[in-house]
Amino acid sequence: MNFCSDNATGVSPEIMAAIAAANCGAVMSYGDDEYTQRLQVKFSDLFETSVTVFPVATGSAANALALAVVTPPYGAVYCHAESHINLDECGAPEFFTGGAKLVTVTGNHGKIEAETLGKILDRAGAGVVHHVQPAAVSITQATEAxxxxxxxxxxxxxxxxxxxxxxxxxxxxxxxxxxxxxxxxPADVTWRAGVDILSFGATKNGAMAAEAVVFFNRELAKTFPFYRKRSGHLFSKMRFLSAQLEAYITDDLWLKNAAHANNMAARLAEGLAGV
Structure with missing residues (x-):
């Protein structure tokens, strides 16, 4: 048995097959291909609303670039103290925002509580020139805990x-x-609940290397292409990222993989409880 993280697992056969199928002939580069164009429709169907979606290769890029779009260099992003953006992204959010500050919020079991967040924001100094200016809140779903x-x-x-x-x-x-x-x-825990931007993960659930930045507030998406290009995440052969994401959400593969992972985690927890 291997008890390493989900990052150590292989690629779902369906996704590997999709990559191979995309490796046929010449198509337009830099996201002007049919695979990437189809994602706009398929993700909109998945979330039951019109979205704008951008493939990137890593979760850190997805998070950092998404936050950069809504956070100026003098701004602040509020996140849980145990969040990945705070502990495990080597300062990427701060770098791509041009120097914004991450302000941590405590909360039980990796979750931010609305009441606690409200109290912190009430005294954050919005409009005061001596303080960083509140710009965004980032929550993790599922949390690091x-x-x-x-x-x-x-x-x-x-x-x-x-x-x-x-x-x-x-x-x-x-x-x-x-x-x-x-x-x-998916809609119930994103835009219907007030989420503006989602870093949609796939690599930890069967993809080779593909994540998506999904904008529910599509006005915010207008500058994202420039942030993505500047960061080096505008892949010339974007079809190979998009093909992964398309296969990932086809026939509920993403949910089937997650259900298996959840069931195995529950089985492990049950076994450990008896030790």
Whole structure:
């Protein structure tokens, strides 16, 4: 048995087959291919609303670039103290925002509580020239502690975010696991609950190297292509990222993989409880 993280696993056969199938002939480069164009429609269908989606290769890029779009260099992103963007991205959010500050929020089991967040934002010094200016809140779904936010919890956080004129980002590296655990639709825990931007994970759930930045607030997407290009994540052969994402959400592969992972985790927990 291998108890390493999901990063150590292989690629789903369906996704490997999709990569091979895309390796046929010449297509337009830099995202002007049919695979990438289809993602716009397929992700819009998946989330039951019109979205703008951009493939990138890593979760750190997805998070950092998404936050850069909504956070100026003098801004602040509020996140949980145990969040991946705070502990495990080597300062990427700070770098790509041009120097913005990550402000950590405590909370049980990896989750930010709306009431706590509200109190912090109330005294954050918005409009005061001596302070960094609140710009965004980032939550992780599922969290680094393995817990999940239900739709009501996200809505309460979103209400606080809106009251302070900020934007809400979701790090969804393991978004599929959360959706399966909650038994809800992807829409219920994203835009319907007030999420503006989602880093939609795939690599940890069967893809080779593919994540997607999904904009529910499509006005925010206008500058993202420039951030992506500047960061080196505008792949010339974008079709190979897009083919992975297309296969990932086809026939509910992403949910099937996540259900298996959740079941195995539950089985492990049950076994350990008896030790």
């Amino acid at each position: 393995g817990t999940v936010y239900n739709p009501a919890e996200i809505s309460h956080i979103s209400e606080v975010v809106r009251a302070h004129n900020l934007h809400l980002h979701m790090d969804g590296a393991r978004f599929a696991n959360a959706v399966v655990s909650l038994g809800c639709s």
